Amino acid sequence: xxxxxxxxxxxxxxxxxxxxxxxxxxxxxxxxxxxxxxxxxxxxxxxxxxxxxxxxxxxxxxxxxxxxxxxxxxxxxxxxxxxxxxxxxxxxxxxxxxxxxxxxxxxxxxxxxxxxxxxxxxxxxxxxxxxxxxxxxxxxxxxxxxxxxxxxxxxxxxxxxxxxxxxxxxxxxxxxxxxxxxxxxxxxxxxxxxxxxxxxxxxxxxxxxxxxxxxxxxxxxxxxxxxxxxxxxxxxxxxxxxxxxxxxxxxxxxxxxxxxxxxxxxxxxxxxxxxxxxxxxxxxxxxxxxxxxxxxxxxxxxxxxxxxxxxxxxxxxxxxxxxxxxxxxxxxxxxxxxxxxxxxxxxxxxxxxxxxxxxxxxxxxxxxxxxxxxxxxxxxxxxxxxxxxxxxxxxxxxxxxxxxxxxxxxxxxxxxxxxxxxxxxxxxxxxxxxxxxxxxxxxxxxxxxxxxxxxxxxxxxxxxxxxxxxxxxxxxxxxxxxxxxxxxxxxxxxxxxxxxxxxxxxxxxxxxxxxxxxxxxxxxxxxxxxxxxxxxxxxxxxxxxxxxxxxxxxxxxxxxxxxxxxxxxxxxxxxxxxxxxxxxxxxxxxxxxxxxxxxxxxxxxxxxxxxxxxxxxxxxxxxxxxxxxxxxxxxxxxxxxxxxxxxxxxxxxxxxxxxxxxxxxxxxxxxxxxxxxxxxxxxxxxxxxxxxxxxxxxxxxxxxxxxxxxxxxxxxxxxxxxxxxxxx
Numbered sequence: 001x002x003x004x005x006x007x008x009x010x011x012x013x014x015x016x017x018x019x020x021x022x023x024x025x026x027x028x029x030x031x032x033x034x035x036x037x038x039x040x041x042x043x044x045x046x047x048x049x050x051x052x053x054x055x056x057x058x059x060x061x062x063x064x065x066x067x068x069x070x071x072x073x074x075x076x077x078x079x080x081x082x083x084x085x086x087x088x089x090x091x092x093x094x095x096x097x098x099x100x101x102x103x104x105x106x107x108x109x110x111x112x113x114x115x116x117x118x119x120x121x122x123x124x125x126x127x128x129x130x131x132x133x134x135x136x137x138x139x140x141x142x143x144x145x146x147x148x149x150x151x152x153x154x155x156x157x158x159x160x161x162x163x164x165x166x167x168x169x170x171x172x173x174x175x176x177x178x179x180x181x182x183x184x185x186x187x188x189x190x191x192x193x194x195x196x197x198x199x200x201x202x203x204x205x206x207x208x209x210x211x212x213x214x215x216x217x218x219x220x221x222x223x224x225x226x227x228x229x230x231x232x233x234x235x236x237x238x239x240x241x242x243x244x245x246x247x248x249x250x251x252x253x254x255x256x257x258x259x260x261x262x263x264x265x266x267x268x269x270x271x272x273x274x275x276x277x278x279x280x281x282x283x284x285x286x287x288x289x290x291x292x293x294x295x296x297x298x299x300x301x302x303x304x305x306x307x308x309x310x311x312x313x314x315x316x317x318x319x320x321x322x323x324x325x326x327x328x329x330x331x332x333x334x335x336x337x338x339x340x341x342x343x344x345x346x347x348x349x350x351x352x353x354x355x356x357x358x359x360x361x362x363x364x365x366x367x368x369x370x371x372x373x374x375x376x377x378x379x380x381x382x383x384x385x386x387x388x389x390x391x392x393x394x395x396x397x398x399x400x401x402x403x404x405x406x407x408x409x410x411x412x413x414x415x416x417x418x419x420x421x422x423x424x425x426x427x428x429x430x431x432x433x434x435x436x437x438x439x440x441x442x443x444x445x446x447x448x449x450x451x452x453x454x455x456x457x458x459x460x461x462x463x464x465x466x467x468x469x470x471x472x473x474x475x476x477x478x479x480x481x482x483x484x485x486x487x488x489x490x491x492x493x494x495x496x497x498x499x500x501x502x503x504x505x506x507x508x509x510x511x512x513x514x515x516x517x518x519x520x521x522x523x524x525x526x527x528x529x530x531x532x533x534x535x536x537x538x539x540x541x542x543x544x545x546x547x548x549x550x551x552x553x554x555x556x557x558x559x560x561x562x563x564x565x566x567x568x569x570x571x572x573x574x575x576x577x578x579x580x581x582x583x584x585x586x587x588x589x590x591x592x593x594x595x596x597x598x599x600x601x602x603x604x605x606x607x608x609x610x611x612x613x614x615x616x617x618x619x620x621x622x623x624x625x626x627x628x629x630x631x632x633x634x635x636x637x638x639x640x641x642x643x644x645x646x647x648x649x650x651x652x653x654x655x656x657x658x659x660x661x662x663x664x665x666x667x668x669x670x671x672x673x674x675x676x677x678x679x680x681x682x683x684x685x686x687x688x689x690x691x692x693x694x695x696x697x698x699x700x701x702x703x704x705x706x707x708x709x710x711x712x713x714x715x716x717x718x719x720x721x722x723x724x725x726x727x728x
Contacts, residue, residue, distance in 0.1 A: 001131070002016065002154045003131050003150075009024060010025040010105070011025075011034075011043055012108070012135075013043075014152050016152060016154045017039075017154055017155055018039050018301060019039055019298075019299045020035060020036070021035070021036045021159055021297075022035045022044050025105035028059060028068075029106075030070065030073070031076040031077060031103075031137065032045075032074060032075060033075055033182075036247065036297075036299060037299055038301035047186060048073065050068060051067050052067055053069050053072050053266075056071035056072055056083070057069060069083060070082040070084040071083055071085055072268075074185075074186055074268065075182070076182070077089050077090065077137070078270070078272075079102065080092075080099050080177070081100035081101045082102050086264055086270050087262045087270055087272045088179075088272070089163075089177075089182045089272055090103075090163075090165070090175070091176040091178075092139075092144055092165075093173065094173055095169075095171035099176070102139050102141070103139050103146050104137060104140075105135070105136070106136040106145075107136045108134060108136065111131065111132040112131055113125065113126070114130035114131075114132060114160070115132045115151055117291055119291075119506060119507065120291060120293050120506065121253075121506065121534045121536075121537030122252060122294045123160050123252070123296060123314060123319055124318055124319075125151070125153055129153060130151055130152060131151075132151055133150040134147055134148070135147070135148040142169050143167060143169020143170065143173075143286075144166070144168070145168050146163055146166075147164040147166070148161070148162075148163050153314065153318065156298075156310060156313050156318070157298055157300070157310045158297070158310060158314045158318075161295045162291065162294045162295070163178070163292045165178065165291075167285065167286055168286075172283055173283070173284055174281050174282065174284070175282040175290055176277065177277045178274055178275050178282075178292050179258075179273055179274025179295075180251070180275075180295040181272070181273055181274070182270060182271065182272045183234070183249070183270070183271045183297070185269040186268055187268065189209070189236070189237045190234050190235065190236065190237065191207050191210065191236075191237055192208055192209075192210050192232065192261050193205065193207045193232070193234075193235060193304075194231075194233075194259070195228070195229040195562070195563075196227060197556075197559075199526050199527065199546065201545070201552065202226050202229075202527065202529070203528065203531070203556055203559035205559045205562065210261055212264075212265075214260055216259065216260050217232065217259045218257060218259065218276050219276065220276060220279065221482035221483060221529075222256065222447075222486070222501065223482060223483070223529055224255065224534070225482070225529055225530075226525075226526065226527075226529040229531065229532065229563070230250070230533075231249065231250040231259075231562075232248070232249045232261065233246055233247065233248050233304070233307065234246065234247045234249075234261070234271055239304065241305045242303040242306075242680070243303045244301075246304055247271075247297070247298070248296075248307050249273045249296075249297060250295065250311060251273055251274070251532070252294040252532075252534050252537070253293035253294075253532065253534045254502055254530050254534035254535050257275060258273075258274065258275065258276040258278075259271070259272070273295050275499070281493065282493070283492065283493050283496075296311070296533065298310040304562065305680070308561060308562050308563065308635065309635065312564070312565035312634075312635060315564060316567055316631075316632070319533060320536055320540040321538075321540070322513065322521075323518055324520045325540055326632075328627040328631060329520065329598045329627075329631075331599055331600055331620055332360065332363070332364050332474065333351060333355045333364070333602070333603075333605060334364040334572065334601070334602050335348060335364060336366035337548070337575060337579055337602040338351055338604040339604070341367065341368040343368065344389060345390045345391040345397055348363065348365055349400060351606070352401045352404050354606055354608075355406060355601075356404045356406055358605065358613060358617055358620065359621070360406070360600075362407035362474060363407075363408060364410065365397075365408070365410055366476070367478075369389075369390065370383055370466075371386060372386070372420070374389075378421060379418055379420070379421055380445050381416070381417035381418060381423030381424060381448070381459075382421050382422050384466075385466060393470075394469065395470040395471070397470070398472065408473060409473060409474030409475065409476065410466075410470075410472050410474070410475055411476045412463060412476070412477060412478070413477075413478040413479065414448075414477070415447060415448055416446070416480065417430070417431060417448050418444065419446060430449055430458075431447060431449065432447045432483065432484075432488065433446070433487065434486075439485045440484045440485055443480050445480065447483050451501045451503075452488060453504070463512075474521075475512075475521050475522070476524055477523055479524070479526070479529070479530060480525070483498065488500070506538070509521075509538040521538060522539055522541050523543065526546055527546030528542070528560075531560065536564075540568065541567070541569070542568060542569070542570055547580045548578060548580065549574075549578040549581040549585070550589050550590045551581075551583060552580075553594075554647045554664060554666070555641055555642065557593070557597065558637065558641050558642075558647070558649075561635060561637060561649070565635065566597055566635060567598070567630070567631040569596065569597035570598050570600075571593065571596060571597025571598060572600045572601055572602035573590040573594045573601050573603070573616075574590065574602040575602075575603035575604065585715070586715075587615050588615065588619075588718055589664055591615070591616075591622075592662050593718075595623055622720070626660050626722070629658060629659075629660050630651050633654070633659075633660070634652045636649060636650050636651075636679075636680040637649055638650060638661075638677055638678065638680065639677070644666070645666060645675050646663050646664065646665050646666055646667075646709060647664045650679060652680075656681065656699075657724065657725040658722075658723065658724055659681065661679060661721040662720055663709060663720075664716055664718045665716060665717045674709070675709045676705075676709075677709065678706035679702040679706065679707070680703060682703055683699045683725065683728075684698070684699045684703065685698070685699065686698065686699045686728060687727035688723040689723065690721050691722045691723070692721065696726060
C-alpha cells in the first residue's frame, strides 16, 4: 500500500520505495504541504511554524490570529486569492472579473491503479503497480471545484500530479493560470537545473543557485521548444551525480509551458510547473471542466544519476507504448543528408542496395516525395505521391525495397502547409491567421489549424490514402516551425486555441497509431524542438537534434540523459565534414556516439570507401550485440563533457552481469597526460572481463581506481569496452 491517511489529523502520506510525500488538510480546510524527500516515518506537521508576518495577510477564518498566513505557509495547490503573494498554481477570474478563488478541502478517495487523462498523454501502470489518490477541494463562492490527482508508482519512486477544474457554479468562470504541480520547500540552499538551447543545439544543462525572486523557463512557441525543455531539477547545493538530495519535475505536454522557482522573503522555495500563462485563458461555463496535463515528480537521495534512472525506467516502461516499446529498433538509413530533395526511385533503390550490403535494416524516404516538393518552398499539405518525380508509385518503391530484405519508412509533416500548394489554394481558411493581418512566415510555411476537427480529418484522410497503398513500417513526424498568428474562427475564446491545437495533435497521433499499430513512429520538430514526455506517449523515439555532428551530439545527448532514456534518443552516423558544423570526426567515434541512442545512418552510403564499409558492418554487428543493454540497462554519466577531457558514459545490466563503457576524448594536446575513467554500477566483489583485451578486474577496482585511456594521437578518439561478469 502506497497511500496512508490519518483521519484524526486529515494527513496524507504517500510512500514510495525510497521517498515520502506528506500533506495535511488543516482545521480551516487549507491543504498544507509538509514534506517531500528521502523516506521518513512519522507525522511531520511539527515542521510548521507560525509568527506574525508583517504585510502578510490572514484568512478571515482565523479572526485576530496574525500568526496564520497563506503568504508564509507551505501549500499543496496554492491559489491566487487567499493572501498568498507567491507564484500560484491556479488563478481564476470569476463572473465579476475578479481574480479570486479560495479552495478548501472537502474529501478524498483512494483507488488501486493509476488514473488516466482523457485526450492527454499520461503515465500508465497495472493495478498492482500503482495507486491513485483524489483530493477534492471547492470554493463555495464561485462554485469552482478542484480534483487533485496523485498517481503513486512505489517501486519507481515516481509520483504524478494532475488537476481537474470543474465549474459547479451558476456563472461562467475563466482559468487564467493553471499548473499541475507545486512543491514548497520550507528551507535550504537549492540549485535549479534546467535545459536550454536553440535549433541544432538543444538541452544544454544549466545549473544555478536559487536566489530571491522568480526564476522562470517557458515556451511561447506552440511547442515545448528547442529553447527550454519542459523539465526542472531542484538539488541541494552540494548534490552531485551520486550524492545528495534532488527533486525532478517533468511536464507531460508538447505545447506552451511555464516553470517557476521562487525563493520568498522567508527563504522558502516554491517550484511550480504547468501551462504557460501567456496566450492562455480558458473559460468554463457551468457544468464544464478542464483537465491539466500531468507532471511527473521524482526524488533521489542518491544524487542526480539515480534521479535520471528513476525517470528512465518510468518513461521506458510506463509512458512509451506500442509494439516497439521494448523491442530493439531497426538500424535505418535516412535519405535526407544522403540526397536532400534530389532523388528518384533509382536513387533510393541505390541507397537500399548499399544498405542491404552493409546490414542496415530500413530505408527511410525523407522530405520531397509528395506534391510539387523539390525544395522547402512548396508542396506541404499535398500528401499525394509525386509519381512523376519518383518514376513509380510509392507502393512499388516500398515493395522493391522489401524485396531486398529491408523495411521502408516515410517522412511526413502533417501540421504544416505551403502557400504554394493545392491545399492552401483550396482552403486558405484552414491556416492559423489573424483576420486582417498578413501571416508571419517561417521556413516559407504556415500552420494548419489542428484545433479544428475538419482540418485534422482532411489531412488524416490524405495521409491514410498514402499509407494504405504502400507497406510503410516507420513514420518520421516532423514540425518545422513554431506557432504564431494564433487565431481560430471556431474557438469560443482565442485563449483556448493553443491548448486545443495540442489536443488536436494528440488526437491525430492516437488515431494514426490505432489504425497502424505496427508502425514505428519517431517524433521530430526541427530535430529536438518537441522532445518531451508528451510526445513519447505516442512516439517511443524522437529525433534528438538536426545537428548530427558527433561532438556536439555528445553535449546534446548529455543534457537529454538527465530526464530521457537512451531508447528514446534518435541518433545517426552522418557524413564528414559534418553538414551542420563542418567538423571531421572518425567514423568509429560517430558510431560510438550514435550507439547511445536508437542508432542509424544519415549519409550517402555510396560514397563510403571499402574500409569504411567494413567499419559500418562491424558497427551494426556491435549495435545488435549491445542494443538490449543500451535500451534497458541502467545509464551512468561518468564525466561532464562541458569541462572534462573526455566524455564517458556507460550502461549496466539490471543484474550487473554485463556493462558497456563508452568514451570519447574531447581534448588533444602535445605530450598528453593520462586520463582515467572511474566506472559505476558494478558489483564491487565481482570480477569483470574486458571481452576485447581479456583483461580482468574487480568491480571495486574499476569503480574506485578506474581505467586509463590509451595515449593515442588524433582528434576525438573513442573507445567501447564491453565488460562481462566472470566471477561473483
